[in-house]
Amino acid sequence: MEPSVDPAAPILLFDSGVGGLSVLAELRTLLPDAPIIYTADNGGLPYGTKTEAQVAARVCGLLGRMSERFAPRLICIACNTASTIALGMVRDVLHVPVVGTVPAIKPAAALTKTRVIGLLGTDATIRQAYVDQLEAEFAQGKRLLRFGAPDLVAAAEAKLRGQKVDPEVFQRAAQGLRSQPGGEEIDTVVLACTHFPLVETELAEAFGPGVHFIDGATGIARRIAFLTQGQQFARREGDLALFTRDEESLAALRPALAALGLERIAVLD
Numbered sequence: 001m002e003p004s005v006d007p008a009a010p011i012l013l014f015d016s017g018v019g020g021l022s023v024l025a026e027l028r029t030l031l032p033d034a035p036i037i038y039t040a041d042n043g044g045l046p047y048g049t050k051t052e053a054q055v056a057a058r059v060c061g062l063l064g065r066m067s068e069r070f071a072p073r074l075i076c077i078a079c080n081t082a083s084t085i086a087l088g089m090v091r092d093v094l095h096v097p098v099v100g101t102v103p104a105i106k107p108a109a110a111l112t113k114t115r116v117i118g119l120l121g122t123d124a125t126i127r128q129a130y131v132d133q134l135e136a137e138f139a140q141g142k143r144l145l146r147f148g149a150p151d152l153v154a155a156a157e158a159k160l161r162g163q164k165v166d167p168e169v170f171q172r173a174a175q176g177l178r179s180q181p182g183g184e185e186i187d188t189v190v191l192a193c194t195h196f197p198l199v200e201t202e203l204a205e206a207f208g209p210g211v212h213f214i215d216g217a218t219g220i221a222r223r224i225a226f227l228t229q230g231q232q233f234a235r236r237e238g239d240l241a242l243f244t245r246d247e248e249s250l251a252a253l254r255p256a257l258a259a260l261g262l263e264r265i266a267v268l269d
């Protein structure tokens, strides 16, 4: 029999920045009473332009520290870049269930009618063997066009701070896929970075009608609900958003964080 879980033990969500909030939004609808610690490694943001070794070192090191300090019942790596690079390594060293974020190529392949799928991710994600494997397994007989769009990460960070974002950024991302051979036929776009659902409305405008966007958030939330089935939850106070670097603009994130029940902000010491 499984040992009983402390009802106050948090679910820990981890991302390089605010992207994981797109996963938290889905999780809140399924598990509204779950205590959450949201960790953003803003000191390492962006992950998408770093090497595999740099990302793996940060993710493994930080999640090791977090799990010792907060004894989470489950960790969710709410970041495609970190998951496609380091999920296996993290699972090897931590004695806690770890849920990763995998580009939603499987559901996209089931949905496309034109058989041409676009994938927007970070530069690091789109070059991972993990993505090649998903393509080989689930997108056979279909065309998967990939485009690295690091500007969208900065755009999502700015949007959640209430800052203005240049619409050119979204046009460039759409163009990056549309201009590839077959790109005009894309009817389904995988948002393979957790930041991107935060700017889905702007992307939809840039792509024009007839394009479906798919991300992994609902599937991840369901997986977490499944793995914590039967456990008790006790949320005692406003949940914590933890950052790895103090910066002035954190204050501007308060409304976006509070909307998801993250009422306390702290910086990792």
Ligand code: DGL
Residues within 6 Å of the ligand: 015, 016, 017, 019, 020, 045, 046, 047, 048, 049, 078, 079, 080, 081, 082, 122, 125, 153, 192, 193, 194, 195
């Ligand atoms: N949110 C992250 C992802 O899902 C990465 C953003 C970044 O740090 O580049 O890939």
